Amino acid sequence: MRIFNVSALLALLMISSSPILAADSYKVDSVHTFINFKVLRSGFSYVVGRFNSFSGSATWDDADPAGRSLEITIDAGSVDTGNERRDQHLTSPDFFNAKQFPQIIFKASQFKETSVEGFDAAWEAAGELTLHGVTKPLTVVLKQVGKGEDRRGNFNIGVQAEFTIKRSEFGMTNMIPMGGDEVTCYVDVLVQRQ
């Protein structure tokens, strides 16, 4: 009776753990990942910037959409527009308020296959964006740029996305319209299998 119970338990464990084993774990390669944005300034021109400090991870299962996730955490204080004074202003309470809300987090857990011309694969990644202490749903289209082993034998997946958010929806209401409300983000992410 005891032998039967142990065998049944082992079988159950093997069955229930098989999808988890199939999903691979990935880490965001911060050297080859770029999180850029642009925002209209005074109606005349765009200010273009990037975040220099972030980290992230992903799980990916080719066969099972439920085994896919992506999480990127950005250090709000690492905003870089190429001008120290402007960056200080952007991290101040007028904009990102980086000491009050130090992290910008995007978590996606639902990936739906889609197609985009010019790309082998693409997914609608639905999740939540936390910015300035406010969390809102966000769906972005991730386009697969490349996938496979690099020269060192590491397995990589590279994706890119372009999306627009309204900063006012996240409580960043100061200096609109001098600094535009709509912020267009250009994200190139490389994840490496662990």
Place this chain on the structure above:
Amino acid sequence: MEIELLEQAAIYAVLIPGIPAALALLLAPVRVQPFALALAYFIGDTAVRGWPGLPPADSTQWLPWIALLAGLLGSVSRSDRKQQGQPSFLDLATLSLMALALALILIPAFRFAWEPLEGAGLLGLLLLGSSIFWFGIRNGKLVEEMPAIRTVLLLTTGIGVSILTGIAGSVVLAQAVAVVATLLAADLAIAWVGRKAPTTNTQPLYAVLLAAFFAAAWYFAEAPATAGLILASVPWLAIHIPGKFGLHRSTKTAQIVALVIALALTATACYLTISASPPLDMEF
């Protein structure tokens, strides 16, 4: 477009709090005026930064709520007189409110940046600076002879903190401090027109807000700590230095010397902030 924004800033930081402040000073009974001015501050802060919420998402937006407590304290305090060498109830209550305000606005520092011991030490130093500021406006022969000088020095400090915060990089916080300066200016203007002394027992409201705003400018907008220390010592130095040189014999001379000292120290604090900030070679 920038001019429009400046006009909006002037409306939010000056007109919106200024009108209820003037009404409070003209119509409310003297005992109620500190709380009425705190309400005017609440209205002004809300116009500048939006409804604070309770608890606020942004820790610096505890200040409108703290202002109401400070106003209430001013309104219920029967007298600010105290025995020589002993802190009064008003002193202890105000210092407690300052400690509460500093602890609340610095919640993110404790959560994300400071170790507990480091945070306790820095909070202690901030409270020490705030105490110097508080006792500076409380004591002195010049204040006894000419109570209006206290409001003048608070106004100078308030304008200084506002400018310094703007230079350090936060226009929004600077506008919120400008709301405090507006209340002080309204207080002085109505006293001057009515040929009377400015309101009494409003010091807890002004002192708590100014001390907390400097701490906010230092931590959230990275204003230099030295500038804050200079501003915190403005009332004490401006009131006591004239006395040291025997200038208190003539109240008028002492007032002029006090004002010159206050302006010089405020200008020095602003200069230090400009020096510590990245070069102004752009506009947003």
